[in-house]
Amino acid sequence: EAQVTQNPRYLITVTGKKLTVTCSQNMNHEYMSWYRQDPGLGLRQIYYSMNVEVTDKGDVPEGYKVSRKEKRNFPLILESPSPNQTSLYFCASSLSNGYGYTFGSGTRLTVV
Amino acid sequence: KNEVEQSPQNLTAQEGEFITINCSYSVGISALHWLQQHPGGGIVSLFMLSSGKKKHGRLIATINIQEKHSSLHITASHPRDSAVYICAVGNTDKLIFGTGTRLQVFP
Numbered sequence: 001e002a003q004v005t006q007n008p009r010y011l012i013t014v015t016g017k018k019l020t021v022t023c024s025q026n027m028n029h030e031y032m033s034w035y036r037q038d039p040g041l042g043l044r045q046i047y048y049s050m051n052v053e054v055t056d057k058g059d060v061p062e063g064y065k066v067s068r069k070e071k072r073n074f075p076l077i078l079e080s081p082s083p084n085q086t087s088l089y090f091c092a093s094s095l096s097n098g099y100g101y102t103f104g105s106g107t108r109l110t111v112v
Numbered sequence: 113k114n115e116v117e118q119s120p121q122n123l124t125a126q127e128g129e130f131i132t133i134n135c136s137y138s139v140g141i142s143a144l145h146w147l148q149q150h151p152g153g154g155i156v157s158l159f160m161l162s163s164g165k166k167k168h169g170r171l172i173a174t175i176n177i178q179e180k181h182s183s184l185h186i187t188a189s190h191p192r193d194s195a196v197y198i199c200a201v202g203n204t205d206k207l208i209f210g211t212g213t214r215l216q217v218f219p
Contacts, residue, residue, distance in 0.1 A: 033206075033207070035207075035209075040211065041211070042198070042209045042210060042211040042212060043198070043200070043207075043209040044209070045206050045207065048205060048206060050205070056205065058206060059206075088153060090155060092155075099143075099160070100145070100157050100160045101145065101147075101157050101207070102157065103147075103154070103155040103156070103157070105153070105154050106153045106154060106155075108153070
């Protein structure tokens, strides 16, 4: 089944403790992206990747890192999480930007 | 002013009613997407449009490129259509999202 798999689904962590949210797709998509969703603000792009080893900042990249060493994986790294990074996070992939998107199931992160 | 505006923000309907959700945008785009987000949080892509009209079951999406406007219609609405509907516009490297329309359909 074609899908984008995010892990974990839920995560509660403490301020400053490094964490990684994984994202993997099995559709050989070139384009992958991370978004956060906050009440009243909607979905906002954090980082995106047009292909392996090609990443770029979205609208809200501060406090986040990404890497794209393989086509299928695009992990989101929070080196030192803070409470303002409490949010619902989505990974998505697409054949290339401009084509239809497939979204992961989301990761609800709470930083205390 | 947001680059993508949706209206209405909230919508309630009786089962069977015809529903229209509107999306206006102010940027150049390569495609417009309609997404559905159920209460559990998952997001599903409904349509991708670059011109004209698309239909899938009871859902119809239209776009007017000159007016920078799109509509999502639901015919014969059903309680299972209750969800947040999100318009997103795509350009060369990103999607820009509207804040969504929360639809509740009552039996």
